[in-house]
Amino acid sequence: MSHLPFARIQPVGPRSLAAGVGTALAVLLLALPVRAEPKLDVPYVPTPDEVVARMLEMGDVGADDFVIDLGSGDGRIAIAAVKERGARGALGVDIDPARIAEAQENAKAAGVDGMVEFREQNLFQTDLASADVITMYLLESVNAQLRPTLAKLKPGTRLVSHAFTLGDWQPDQTARVNGREVFAWVVPAQVGxxxxxxxxxxxxxxxxxxxxxxxxxxxxxxxxxxxxxxxxxxxxxxxxxxxxxxxxxxxxxxxxxxxxxxxxxxxxxxx
Ligand SMILES: C[S@@+](CC[C@H](N)C(=O)[O-])C[C@H]1O[C@@H](n2cnc3c(N)ncnc32)[C@H](O)[C@@H]1O
Missing domain, CATH: 2.40.128 (Lipocalin)
Structure with a gap:
């Protein structure tokens, strides 16, 4: 009779093999870098093209202007600013990397990727000083948080918002396009x-x-x-x-x- 502990070695059956593979997979998945879902302050809903055109018209976008779209989605506003209105450049910021990738593809397809930048960034942390025109399709509550910053931008900066107001800061222009409201403001100088x-x-x-x-x-x-x-x-x-x-x-x-x-x-x- 052998004294070697053969009796303690269990045969590897299909069940324990499956459990082992499962554990190994779980360990592997935990080791992979996982990107957390971005926390959106506004869900993604694109602005219809005819509304985009009207927003850029109300912002009087032209060759001298640099346009920033806050929460740029698939990039349509920033792309149209350069392609349709001849803006000298545009920046779109979005917190969702999937939207940024989509917008970059769209800019390339439109042939304006050299003039339009899309940056994965929180709109609340975006420096707006270089903007001549800022476009937004956000929410009333988000606009309210942005308002103090917007009001201090260089006088003459144009602000255009699809659907949402800036509270008691009355717009200089209002339009309705296929049932959608668009509002525009010009940042005033301080004269009090x-x-x-x-x-x-x-x-x-x-x-x-x-x-x-x-x-x-x-x-x-x-x-x-x-x-x-x-x-x-x-x-x-x-x-x-x-x-x-x-x-x-x-x-x-x-x-x-x-x-x-x-x-x-x-x-x-x-x-
Ligand atoms: C209503 S969509 C507007 C898209 C585009 N501007 C348009 O009008 O077609 C709002 C966008 O804001 C982005 N967003 C939400 N919260 C954000 C944040 N804190 N910073 C930057 N982008 C944000 C969303 O990912 C979404 O693409």
């Missing part, structure tokens, strides 16, 4: 505060208050209170001040603490 206009012998003081692009205020000409009307589009301002001999209109470009006159003869500085 006290201004002094030297217009020859006439001294005008202005007190302006501002809520986005809506500017109201009071004026005094040579110490006498008079009505004032203000119109602001981006950095372009028009101030009409009632004065003796008829109203006087001052048009110019807001440049920090000064307004550069469109036609000469006066100077405006923030006081």
């Amino acid at each position: 505060g006290r201004w002094a206009i030297a217009d020859g012998e006439r001294k005008v003081t202005l007190n302006l208050t501002q809520s986005f692009q809506v500017v109201r205020g009071s004026a005094a000409v040579d110490g006498r209170s008079v009505p004032v009307e203000a119109k602001l589009v981006g950095d372009q301002i028009e101030l009409t001040v009632a004065a003796e001999g008829g109203p006087r209109t001052y048009r110019g470009t807001v440049n920090g603490t000064r307004i550069e006159p469109s036609e000469g003869g006066w100077q405006a500085t923030r006081s």
Whole structure:
């Protein structure tokens, strides 16, 4: 009788073999790098082409413009900005790598991959300073989170949103395309505060208050209170001040603490 422990060695049957293979597979799968599903703030729903065309028209996209589409999906807005409107470049950002891959394929097929970049990135972490036009098809809640950043962009930046508003920031344009709403805004310069206009012998003081692009205020000409009307589009301002001999209109470009006159003869500085 042998003392070797043969009795303890179990024969390998089909069941234990299957269990062993299963364990090995599980170990292999755990070792493979697994990409977590991206957490979308907005589900993917493409904008119909006719709405894309209208959005780019409302954003007045042209050869001088760099366009950023926030949440770019299959890339259709950024691609059309370059291909259909002749934009100098476009960037699409999307958090979903599958969408980025699809958009890159589409840009290549459209022959604009050299001018349109698609970046896998969270839209909330995207630097928007280079944009002349920003397009969005997001959600009301996402727009609300973006609004403080959008309102501080360089004056004159155009914002276009499919379906969703910017809350009480009233749009400058609204359109309806096949039942879809599109809204557009122009980021206004900051003009609230006290201004002094030297217009020859006439001294005008202005007190302006501002809520986005809506500017109201009071004026005094040579110490006498008079009505004032203000119109602001981006950095372009028009101030009409009632004065003796008829109203006087001052048009110019807001440049920090000064307004550069469109036609000469006066100077405006923030006081
Ligand atoms: C409604 S789709 C709009 C697609 C495209 N702009 C259009 O109008 O056809 C929204 C897109 O936003 C992307 N998205 C959602 N959350 C995001 C985030 N935090 N950062 C970047 N992209 C995001 C989604 O993957 C989706 O492609």
